[in-house]
Amino acid sequence: MVLIKVCPYLESCFEILGRRWNGLIIHYLSNCPEFTAHFSHIKRDLNEITPRSLSLKLTELAEYDLVVKKVTEGTPVTITYHLTEKGQLLANALQPVQEWAQKHINLDGSKNN
Numbered sequence: 744m745v746l747i748k749v750c751p752y753l754e755s756c757f758e759i760l761g762r763r764w765n766g767l768i769i770h771y772l773s774n775c776p777e778f779t780a781h782f783s784h785i786k787r788d789l790n791e792i793t794p795r796s797l798s799l800k801l802t803e804l805a806e807y808d809l810v811v812k813k814v815t816e817g818t819p820v821t822i823t824y825h826l827t828e829k830g831q832l833l834a835n836a837l838q839p840v841q842e843w844a845q846k847h848i849n850l851d852g853s854k855n856n
Contacts, residue, residue: 756833759807764792764800766837769809769826773834778826779813785824809833 760766771785772778786797801824804810809830815821826834 759809760837762800762803764789764796765804768797768800768804769830769834770837770841772810772824772826773831773837778831779823782822782824804830 760769767789768785771789772780775784782797782801785801786792786794789797792800801810801812805812807829808827811825811827813823813825815823
């Protein structure tokens, strides 16, 4: 019997991306000008996520050094989120997965051949 080991780096990557919303937030920010978006814009465009969940996910992504939170003082206070270089590289790595999905996943619910 051949024992095949799972790559611990890939396993760690899927630990991050396998959590609900993380991949979509990274993808969303990667398509924003300068990889930056206001909290309210992310919430608006990922309309099924609750504000609390979005806040928790952005904090989690910041702990992985994938996203940076910037608070600009003023009236009102402005909060933006920016993909770090590490986050941008992960977003780039997801591009082939998106291309695969566009070719092989039917969003209408029909079976793929």
